[in-house]
Structure formats: structure tokens, C-alpha cells
Amino acid sequence: MLSPRRVLLRNSTSFSMATRGACAALVTFFLIFVLITNTSNKSISNSDIYEKNSENRMRNLDEEGQGDVPVVELNRNNAIPDDTVSSLLERIKVLEDELSSMRTRMDDAENREGNAVNDEMVAPLPTTKSFPSVRYRNEETRKRILITGGAGFVGSHLVDKLMLDGHEVIALDNYFTGRKKNIEHWIGHPNFEMVHHDVVNPYFVEVDQIYHLASPASPPHYMYNPVKTIKTNTLGTINMLGLAKRVKATVLLASTSEVYGDPEVHPQPETYWGHVNTIGPRSCYDEGKRVAESLMVAYNKQENVQIRIARIFNTFGPRMHMNDGRVVSNFIIQALQDKPITIYGNGTQTRSFQYVTDLVDGLIKLMNSNYSLPVNIGNPEEHTIGQFATIIRDLVPGSTSEIVNQESQQDDPQQRRPDIRRAASEIEWKPQILMKDGLLKTIEYFRAEIDRNKRGGKPIPEAVRLSGLESRR
Numbered sequence: 094m095l096s097p098r099r100v101l102l103r104n105s106t107s108f109s110m111a112t113r114g115a116c117a118a119l120v121t122f123f124l125i126f127v128l129i130t131n132t133s134n135k136s137i138s139n140s141d142i143y144e145k146n147s148e149n150r151m152r153n154l155d156e157e158g159q160g161d162v163p164v165v166e167l168n169r170n171n172a173i174p175d176d177t178v179s180s181l182l183e184r185i186k187v188l189e190d191e192l193s194s195m196r197t198r199m200d201d202a203e204n205r206e207g208n209a210v211n212d213e214m215v216a217p218l219p220t221t222k223s224f225p226s227v228r229y230r231n232e233e234t235r236k237r238i239l240i241t242g243g244a245g246f247v248g249s250h251l252v253d254k255l256m257l258d259g260h261e262v263i264a265l266d267n268y269f270t271g272r273k274k275n276i277e278h279w280i281g282h283p284n285f286e287m288v289h290h291d292v293v294n295p296y297f298v299e300v301d302q303i304y305h306l307a308s309p310a311s312p313p314h315y316m317y318n319p320v321k322t323i324k325t326n327t328l329g330t331i332n333m334l335g336l337a338k339r340v341k342a343t344v345l346l347a348s349t350s351e352v353y354g355d356p357e358v359h360p361q362p363e364t365y366w367g368h369v370n371t372i373g374p375r376s377c378y379d380e381g382k383r384v385a386e387s388l389m390v391a392y393n394k395q396e397n398v399q400i401r402i403a404r405i406f407n408t409f410g411p412r413m414h415m416n417d418g419r420v421v422s423n424f425i426i427q428a429l430q431d432k433p434i435t436i437y438g439n440g441t442q443t444r445s446f447q448y449v450t451d452l453v454d455g456l457i458k459l460m461n462s463n464y465s466l467p468v469n470i471g472n473p474e475e476h477t478i479g480q481f482a483t484i485i486r487d488l489v490p491g492s493t494s495e496i497v498n499q500e501s502q503q504d505d506p507q508q509r510r511p512d513i514r515r516a517a518s519e520i521e522w523k524p525q526i527l528m529k530d531g532l533l534k535t536i537e538y539f540r541a542e543i544d545r546n547k548r549g550g551k552p553i554p555e556a557v558r559l560s561g562l563e564s565r566r
């Protein structure tokens with residue numbers, strides 16, 4: 094349907110075209126009328142003159158006695174002198190030229206108006222985008238902050254928090270697992286910049302702080318291209334540390350509880366060195382992060398770069414990938430579709446899950462502290478995977494999913510629970526969100542994602558099993 098404005102434009106266009114047509118006809122008619130009038134006036138006066146002249150001439154001849162002398166008869170049609178005809182023709186030519194130039198001008202004007210209407214129909218002018226209101230900060234307290242992996246699950250929530258707090262944020266990402274959709278609500282804001290870049294290559298920018306999150310985080314994603322995962326965590330970290338050194342920025346590494354491997358100490362304090370299989374399917378990620386931690390400490394000692402190391406435990410929340418193969422996303426998607434909830438192994442392995450906003454608060458507190466040793470950031474509320482499957486199914490109203498056990502996965506950690514005493518003492522942080530509240534928000538997010546996929550005709554991803562991925566390569 095046309096908008097009222099377009100209807101008005103269209104009507105006014107057809108009105109003006111009709112008006113112009115009428116004007117052109119009137120002008121043409123007027124010119125022809127002037128010509129005819131001119132010509133006939135001149136003919137009348139010439140005939141009069143001719144008659145008067147002939148009478149006079151006859152009278153004169155009679156008076157002079159030469160009335161029998163033959164007189165050269167003048168043709169009345171040839172009575173207009175040649176110079177008058179040619180001047181009239183000239184006049185016609187001038188009027189014709191004027192008429193033609195008027196027509197050209199009218200056509201041009203009509204085309205211009207037509208194009209304007211078409212342009213508006215093809216590309217409507219952009220409307221002004223509205224943004225969430227952000228805190229005002231002056232030059233002294235406003236920081237320029239680079240977030241690598243800024244379009245990912247955790248990165249995009251960090252972007253939101255820092256933007257709302259009034260900082261200038263640059264979200265850098267290669268969109269391997271991140272999505273523009275996660276940060277599109279800030280595009281166009283004067284404090285926000287989006288950069289398409291791979292951290293494996295150097296990047297230069299003036300910033301005060303760097304949150305280095307770029308790395309695939311879920312097992313199917315980091316196992317998809319293990320060499321790239323190692324490069325991202327080693328070369329990428331070197332590039333960010335080099336940048337931090339040059340511009341004297343503080344850099345925070347998003348490390349992981351995976352550096353503890355399949356732990357022999359429970360719960361895991363930061364002083365535990367870990368138990369990692371260097372040649373297992375997870376080693377590209379686990380060892381990549383361990384090297385990244387070593388690089389951080391080396392740049393701190395050797396180059397005096399200000400460093401922060403966050404060892405992040407399992408995190409969940411809106412904007413998780415549907416196909417990331419993590420426990421929370423797998424279980425929720427299965428429960429929402431009444432499909433069997435699949436547990437790998439007997440379900441006695443434990444996990445501790447934190448809600449994403451708690452993690453983001455912890456990262457910001459750590460960055461703004463003076464603490465440069467690793468800090469665990471996670472929720473110590475621990476559940477077996479079996480219990481967790483039941484909790485999720487019970488939170489999805491009406492779900493009839495049964496819980497089934499499948500073969501266990503290689504190197505799957507048997508227990509995982511952070512010791513967060515260091516976070517409490519050094520950065521005054523502890524999680525605030527109850528697991529159940531966080532799960533309810535996440536279930537709503539996945540419900541909306543499933544509906545969106547169905548509307549778009551996209552398939553809903555099946556639960557991802559790691560051994561399947563290994564055999565695929």
C-alpha cells in the first residue's frame with residue numbers, strides 16, 4: 094500500500110502533468126491564433142491598399158486620357174510583398190523555437206519530479222535510530238576500551254555493560270562464532286565502533302583497556318579447527334599484549350577453568366596447576382589458554398604490561414549459540430522440543446554454572462583492580478549433570494522429555510567447581526544471580542530463537558556430540 098505522502102506525491106505529479114499538458118496546448122493554440130490573426134490582418138490591409146492603389150491608378154489614368162492603356166493586373170494572392178512574407182516566416186520560426194524550448198523545459202521538470210518519487214519508493218531516507226541512554230562521563234573518567242571477541246556471547250554482554258556505563262567501546266571480531274546481531278543495537282552510537290578483524294593479525298589502536306576474549310569457547314567450535322584455535326590463543330594473545338605494551342593499556346585475558354583439565358583437586362583454587370592431556374581432543378583449547386596465561390605473565394615481567402587473568406567457569410545466558418554443544422543449550426533445546434535429554438556418561442560428573450551478567454561484573458571488577466595473578470570467576474553452586482537435566486526439564490512448563498544416558502566423551506572433566514575466595518578478597522566479587530532465575534531467562538531466549546528459526550524455515554540444531562565431530566575430521 095502507498096503511504097499517504099506517496100499518494101499525495103503521486104496525485105500532485107499527475108495533477109501537474111495534466112496542468113502542463115493543458116498549458117502547452119494553450120500556448121500552441123495562442124501562437125497559431127496570433128499567426129493567423131497577423132497574417133489575415135496583413136492580407137486585409139494589403140488588399141485594401143491594393144484596391145485603393147488600383148482605383149487611384151485607374152482614376153489617374155482616366156484623368157490623364159490613358160484609360161485604354163493596358164494595365165498590368167496584380168494577382169491578389171501575390172499582393173503581400175516578399176519582404177513581409179519572409180519576415181512572417183522568420184517570426185514563425187522564432188515562435189516555433191520558443192515553443193520547442195518550453196516543451197523541453199516542461200519535460201525536464203516532469204522527469205525530475207518523477208525520479209524524486211521513484212527514488213523515495215526505492216530507497217526511503219534513513220530514520221534516526223534510538224539507543225539506550227548511556228551514562229555521561231567526562232574526558233577524565235571515560236575510557237577507550239577494546240573488546241576482542243566483542244560480537245560473541247560473553248563479549249556482547251560486556252559491550253552492553255561498558256557502553257551503558259558511558260565508555261567508548263571498540264568491538265573487534267572475525268565472526269567465527271560471534272554474530273553482528275548481538276551488538277547491532279549499538280551500531281551508529283557515537284561511543285561505539287565495530288571492527289571486522291582476526292586477532293591472529295596485528296591490530297593498532299589507541300586504547301586504555303583491552304578485554305581479550307577472542308577465541309571459540311565451546312568444544313565443537315574449538316575442535317572444528319584446532320590449529321586455528323591454537324593460533325588464536327597464542328598469536329592473538331601476543332598481538333594484544335604487543336598492542337598493550339605500545340599504548341600502555343591494561344589487558345585482561347579471558348582464560349578458562351579448562352586450564353585445570355580433569356582436576357584432581359576439588360574445588361579448584363587458582364594455586365592448582367591442573368591436569369591436562371596435552372594430546373587429547375581438548376588440548377588445542379586447554380593448552381592454548383595455558384600458553385596465553387604464560388604469555389601474559391612474561392609480558393608483565395619483561396615489558397611491564399599491566400595484566401589481568403580471569404579463569405572463567407561455565408557460563409550461560411541469552412545470546413548463547415543454539416549449536417554450541419554446551420550442556421545448558423543442549424538440555425534447554427531438547428526440553429523445549431520434548432526430545433530426549435541426552436547425558437554423556439552416567440550423569441554423576443559435576444558442573445557449576447554462572448549467569449552471564451555475574452561474569453561480566455566480575456571481569457570489570459578485575460580489570461579495574463590492581464591484581465595481576467589469575468582469579469577464578471564462577472558460581473560455586475555445584476550440581477551433577479543428571480540433577481541439572483532434571484532442573485531444566487522441570488523449568489520448561491509441560492516438557493515431556495525423558496532423560497537418557499549415552500556413552501561418555503573423551504577427557505570430559507568429572508568435577509568442576511570454582512574456589513572463589515580470591516575473587517571475594519581481591520576484587521570483592523561473588524555471583525548475585527540464582528541459577529534458577531538465570532535459567533528461566535535463558536529458556537525464554539531459546540524459546541524465541543526456536544520460534545524464529547521455525548518462522549524462517551531453518552532447522553533446529555540437534556544436540557552436538559564431540560565424538561561425532563572428531564570422527565568427521
Ligand SMILES: NC(=O)c1ccc[n+]([C@@H]2O[C@H](COP(=O)([O-])OP(=O)(O)OC[C@H]3O[C@@H](n4cnc5c(N)ncnc54)[C@H](O)[C@@H]3O)[C@@H](O)[C@H]2O)c1
Pocket residue numbers: 241242243244245246247248265266267268269270271272290291292293305306307308309310311314325329347348349350405406407408409
Ligand atoms: N562461556 C563460557 O562458559 C566460557 C568459559 C570459559 C572461558 N570462556 C572464554 O570467554 C571468551 C568468550 O567466550 P564466549 O562464550 O563468549 O564464546 P563465543 O564463541 O560466543 O565468543 C568468542 C568470540 O570470539 C570471536 N573470535 C574467535 N576467534 C577469533 C579470532 N581469531 N579473531 C577475532 N575474533 C575471534 C568469535 O567470533 C566470537 O565472537 C573466550 O575466550 C572463552 O575461551 C568462556
